[in-house]
Amino acid sequence: MSTDSLETSTAPAAESTDEPLLRATGLRKYFQTETGLLDRFLGEPTHVKAVDGVNLAVGERETLGLVGESGCGKTTLGRVLSRLYDPSAGTLEFDGEEITDLGGDELKRLRKRVQVIFQDPMSSLNPRKTASEIVAKPLEVHDIASGAEKRERLAELFDEVGLQESHLDRYPHEFSGGQRQRIGIARALAVEPDLIIADEPVSALDVSVQAQIINLMKRLQDKYGLSYVFIAHDLSVVKHISDRVAVMYLGKIVERGRKEDIFGNPQHPYTRALLHSIPRVDGERKRHESLLEGNPPSPIDPPSGCRFRTRCPEYLGDECAGTEPELRAVAGESGTVPPPERVEAISTGGESSAEHAIACHWLGRSSERRENQDPMS
Numbered sequence: 169m170s171t172d173s174l175e176t177s178t179a180p181a182a183e184s185t186d187e188p189l190l191r192a193t194g195l196r197k198y199f200q201t202e203t204g205l206l207d208r209f210l211g212e213p214t215h216v217k218a219v220d221g222v223n224l225a226v227g228e229r230e231t232l233g234l235v236g237e238s239g240c241g242k243t244t245l246g247r248v249l250s251r252l253y254d255p256s257a258g259t260l261e262f263d264g265e266e267i268t269d270l271g272g273d274e275l276k277r278l279r280k281r282v283q284v285i286f287q288d289p290m291s292s293l294n295p296r297k298t299a300s301e302i303v304a305k306p307l308e309v310h311d312i313a314s315g316a317e318k319r320e321r322l323a324e325l326f327d328e329v330g331l332q333e334s335h336l337d338r339y340p341h342e343f344s345g346g347q348r349q350r351i352g353i354a355r356a357l358a359v360e361p362d363l364i365i366a367d368e369p370v371s372a373l374d375v376s377v378q379a380q381i382i383n384l385m386k387r388l389q390d391k392y393g394l395s396y397v398f399i400a401h402d403l404s405v406v407k408h409i410s411d412r413v414a415v416m417y418l419g420k421i422v423e424r425g426r427k428e429d430i431f432g433n434p435q436h437p438y439t440r441a442l443l444h445s446i447p448r449v450d451g452e453r454k455r456h457e458s459l460l461e462g463n464p465p466s467p468i469d470p471p472s473g474c475r476f477r478t479r480c481p482e483y484l485g486d487e488c489a490g491t492e493p494e495l496r497a498v499a500g501e502s503g504t505v506p507p508p509e510r511v512e513a514i515s516t517g518g519e520s521s522a523e524h525a526i527a528c529h530w531l532g533r534s535s536e537r538r539e540n541q542d543p544m545s
């Protein structure tokens with residue numbers, strides 16, 4: 169997407185704190201396959217491993233970009249992180265408290281602090297309700313405002329997201345795509361959340377409108393101290409809003425780190441391939457020839473060892489097929505590898521913003537050998 173019209177954030181650089189706002193450890197979400205019972209009798213795999221052992225942390229006022237191809241589990245992870253789905257395994261902590269098994273009133277209280285924005289504003293907005301009814305719903309559900317106070321709050325929220333008071337009584341089909349996404353943002357903002365999980369919030373919009381929505385989200389983050397998990401399949405979109413980026417492949421995080429490291433010094437062959445496929449402007453907009461061939465394998469029966477090995481330009485043979493690589497810190501400039509306890513802290517989601525971690529056997533090879541095999545060359 170174009171960077172021309174994107175504003176620079178005025179807020180101090182966001183930092184991951186030692187105590188993140190949200191922490192996921194060993195998070196899994198498996199769905200039963202439609203033919204689950206028959207598969208079980210036939211000894212076939214019975215579950216879709218949509219999220220399969222994810223560790224991550226999101227700090228206060230921080231934006232974590234979550235990227236990966238279609239079907240790699242981003243939406244499912246977002247839904248588990250927001251507790252719209254129950255996890256199959258692992259733990260989730262929010263603001264220092266475990267929320268993995270919350271239910272009833274406790275879950276309702278969590279919903280006030282963690283909101284979700286969806287990709288397709290048309291299908292996520294009730295077509296039979298006016299914009300004001302849609303945004304008022306969370307105010308009512310959480311007993312935040314009623315009567316004249318509610319109307320005043322709605323006008324404030326509409327103004328905040330760049331809509332006019334005259335829009336209050338219109339129906340979703342009377343708005344453009346960008347305006348509908350603004351309604352979705354106002355609805356999320358209504359309860360004054362701490363964290364918003366934004367699932368492909370700009371993917372359905374034109375490039376110029378994408379920039380407007382990203383700028384709006386950055387402004388709201390500065391003003392209200394929001395944290396975001398920003399999901400996108402396109403790395404170029406998360407570049408403009410993320411502090412840190414996590415790259416997901418077939419249910420796992422394969423690389424994560426500060427945005428500067430992911431874009432400036434990508435390590436995992438998958439991240440490199442994703443970056444390689446970002447369109448460049450060379451006189452005319454061209455798409456690079458993709459380094460990624462075919463589609464990801466099925467998450468019902470993922471490849472043994474490294475899941476990316478079947479498409480990886482750096483496939484090493486038995487080493488990649490034999491054991492599943494764990495997220496490990498990338499050696500620093502001095503070439504030093506962090507001590508084991510630090511690697512352990514990283515692999516359980518306790519990273520600071522300075523950490524850059526990847527899951528790849530290829531990285532275990534000497535840098536000289538890697539340079540000779542640079543997949544970007």
Ligand SMILES: Nc1ncnc2c1ncn2[C@@H]1O[C@H](COP(=O)(O)OP(=O)(O)OP(=O)(O)O)[C@@H](O)[C@H]1O
Pocket residue numbers: 199200216217218236237238239240241242243244245401467
């Ligand atoms: N409710 C469900 N039941 C069974 N399988 C599911 C369910 N939801 C998702 N899946 C499967 O889980 C895998 C991950 O899907 P998910 O939608 O989370 O990926 P994604 O990265 O968000 O992709 P996209 O960008 O296309 O939405 C896919 O194979 C999908 O078919």
